[in-house]
Amino acid sequence: xxGVTQTPKxxxxxxxxxxxxxxxxxxxxxxxxxxxxDPGMGLRLIYYSASEGTTDKGEVPNGxxxxxxxxxxxxxxxxxxxxxxxxxxxxxxxPRISGPYGRNQPQHFGDGTRxxxx
Amino acid sequence: GEDVEQSLFLSVREGDSxxxxxxxxxxxxxxxxxxxxxxxxxxxxxxxxxxxxxxxQDQRLTVLLNKKDKHLSLRIADTxxxxxxxxxxxxxxxxxxxxxxxxxxxxxx
Numbered sequence: 001x002x003g004v005t006q007t008p009k010x011x012x013x014x015x016x017x018x019x020x021x022x023x024x025x026x027x028x029x030x031x032x033x034x035x036x037x038d039p040g041m042g043l044r045l046i047y048y049s050a051s052e053g054t055t056d057k058g059e060v061p062n063g064x065x066x067x068x069x070x071x072x073x074x075x076x077x078x079x080x081x082x083x084x085x086x087x088x089x090x091x092x093x094x095p096r097i098s099g100p101y102g103r104n105q106p107q108h109f110g111d112g113t114r115x116x117x118x
Numbered sequence: 119g120e121d122v123e124q125s126l127f128l129s130v131r132e133g134d135s136x137x138x139x140x141x142x143x144x145x146x147x148x149x150x151x152x153x154x155x156x157x158x159x160x161x162x163x164x165x166x167x168x169x170x171x172x173x174x175q176d177q178r179l180t181v182l183l184n185k186k187d188k189h190l191s192l193r194i195a196d197t198x199x200x201x202x203x204x205x206x207x208x209x210x211x212x213x214x215x216x217x218x219x220x221x222x223x224x225x226x227x
Binding site for chain 1 (some may be wrong): 159160218219
């Protein structure tokens with residue numbers, strides 16, 4: 001049982017390049033999330049998708065776009081990468097059992113994508 | 119905005135108990151969580167507690183919640199070298215989940 005799978009695991013980009021981070025979950029979860037993790041700052045929510053067909057901004061959405069392709073897949077796109085976006089990116093998912101967005105449910109995380117932008 | 123705080127580092131000797139502390143400010147929290155992150159990996163949910171509980175025990179892990187003081191702790195009994203990791207406290211209400219910055223636990227043999 002794979003859980004949450006993120007690809008790629010590592011990536012180096014030049015400033016201005018674009019790329020898409022992929023995430024897929026096989027737990028039939030309704031809600032999916034993208035976070036970034038920076039030293040000493042914990043996790044900050046970039047975007048989330050409460051259910052298939054919906055996406056919403058989190059705490060730090062600027063410079064990113066997302067697509068909830070289907071129930072399993074939620075991708076994060078950097079259109080024009082900047083050095084400030086160097087970070088570790090985590091995708092997570094949760095079942096939507098209660099609460100308007102299901103964000104209060106325990107979240108299951110992928111192993112992360114380590115992204116460096118030069 | 120609401121905040122979750124925890125100390126950044128904790129060092130213990132193998133076999134001792136570890137206590138990782140966390141404070142939060144959201145008075146409408148419904149769930150409180152502890153996640154473990156090992157090097158190069160994602161966050162693994164260790165345990166969580168509903169806000170109307172004050173204690174939860176799961177094998178070597180004991181979670182204590184003082185809702186009045188908005189203080190959460192994770193006690194690891196008989197700490198092993200394999201427990202070395204970063205531990206994240208998180209709290210949520212119906213709309214948001216917030217994470218602390220993580221406590222790096224180092225277990226010395």
